[in-house]
Amino acid sequence: MEEQRGRRFRPGRRDRPGRWPGRWHGPGPWPGRRHGPDGTEAAGAHWPWRSTVLFTVFVLVGSTFAEHQQPGREPLGVPGRVLLLVASGLLLWRQRHPVSVAFGTATAALVYLAAGYPNGPVYLAVVVSCFGAVVTGHRRAAWASLGLLWAGHVLVALWLYRLLPPPHDKGTGIGPEVVVAAWVLAVLALSELARVRREQWARERADRAQAARRRADEERLRIARELHDVLAHSISVINVQAGVGLALLDSDPEQARAALTTIKDASKEALGEVRQVLATLRAPGDAPRAPAPGLDRLPELVEQAASAGLTVEVEGEPPRLPPGADLAAFRIVQEALTNVVRHSVSRHARVRLDHGGGVVRLEIDDDGPATGAQAGGSGNGLAGMRERAAALGGTIEAGPRPDGGFRVLAVLPSHPREDQ
Incomplete structure (x- = not known):
């Protein structure tokens, strides 16, 4: 931080925002972008261009087909297609602003319905937006937007149809409204099921990640313990023999030579065991190069201890x-x-x-x-x-x-x- 405070930002420097793509870690150019703890863009925060364009084309084509099948309704024209574009285009923001998109699509669909345009796939935009809102945890917004659409549909079908186009429209009765209510409840039920399943997957991923971290910690502890045991024993023998060698270097060169030989053997064995321990850090699936020591090597311990006196x-x-x-x-x-x-x-x-x-x-x-x-x-x-x-x-x-x-x-x- 101190280095950053003392730096001078001059024109032409590579750390200026927008000067070099990928160098700037501040807020991105898109509103509402979410970033994870490591600075990367959070999952689900991208722009769903392709799906939104395909869905918009489907809504426009399907509504045109519905217009031919419902001759008594208002022709789409420019206003109707604008409403279809608004309802479908709002889905581009469904991952960044799910609450606003849920209410926006419901309002656009309600205006489309009140204008007397033919019934068609415009309602699918409401389904997609509310589904996304529920899955991302905005349940109340999804319920409220669908309730708004259903209440408006009831008002238009049972009361306001006399005042709104098309002319000479007739009410639909209570039966179709019950069907619409059942449709709304089915959408909400499926959304809640998807939300629960998504939370379950998230918990399972978190549990697997935690288990992996725990296994990694246990493995690091095991390796540290192995290294401590190997090095503590060998270095103790080397230390004792080094002291003996120094003490007898002038008075008894042969005994000093034996001490140095013991140091060489102990260090060689320690290096071999360290390599064996560290071999577990190689790529998964590699077999160890030597078997782990056991009680059958007690004579070697006795011999090493004897060399240390x-x-x-x-x-x-x-x-x-x-x-x-x-x-x-x-x-x-x-x-x-x-x-x-x-x-x-x-x-x-x-x-x-x-x-x-x-x-x-x-x-x-x-x-x-x-x-x-x-x-x-x-x-x-x-x-x-x-x-x-x-x-x-x-x-x-x-x-x-x-x-x-x-x-x-x-x-x-x-x-x-x-x-x-």
Whole structure:
């Protein structure tokens, strides 16, 4: 905004209104144009030229044919055709000013009727305008315009026919007026049905859009969680080994070389897993290039922890789990061991695996004490573990043990539901 206030508009600049088509985002040249939140013209705000021209031609031709079929009525002539053009031409504004068009077409049709011109398709203009008014939410205007037309028709047919052309006209009686009333009610009923159906479609579109946004948010959260778990574990190992390498670079070059080798392997594995996670952002339908990690890769976690100076003892056999539960269990163990490396003085940890009764229990313990106030980590890792468990219908318990150290206990269902 500050840049716009400071800009000087000089003749010949491209940002002058009307100078360059498509550059001006102010009100358009057409009255009543509606714009959406992104600056584009709102749906339904265009000019219906083609349909209006075709409808006008149909009304003129049909009325001329009706004139030959009703010789007792007033001949159309120029005034009658002008009224037909007005009633049909008003439909050009039916999407921008539906209320005005509804009353305008009803008034033109009523004047046409009072002038004694032959009955014909002029009434279809009233039907189209009132239908559009109801569908766009202007129900009272549509009902009022049709009521105005029907009341005028009753007055002309039962009373004013003596004073209006054509000469020697006779009244029609109450029977035809009942038919006209039924016709009016049928038009309104169909319009209301179309309005309800249109609102239902709008709600369904909104629900689908909201569901799509929710799935996108869940996917972004999943990718962020995967990246956090992958990078936190690998960077922790790299950090520890970098410190070891720096400390032993002069006194023990071979040990420093081993630390650098561990850093290389950990960074390579992290890059591979990051590529695998980001592969889900490719075009829909592409299959992942590598299977998601699971508890069968526990030996790799143990080896990585050992390279960071942490001895891990595993008790129990990894159970066979569905891919989603297997990945969640692997990430939970990975995050728990990462927290031990980063936040615990202990160089020994235990991983217990137990499954039965439809659940899998993962217990990760260390002997502590913590290196700082955050014994279990910064909080993001624990929050990610809880989200993974909750998504599968499981639970996570994490906290200090009574005898010192820290424990993470995860209980996951062996066969989580697909909709969770």
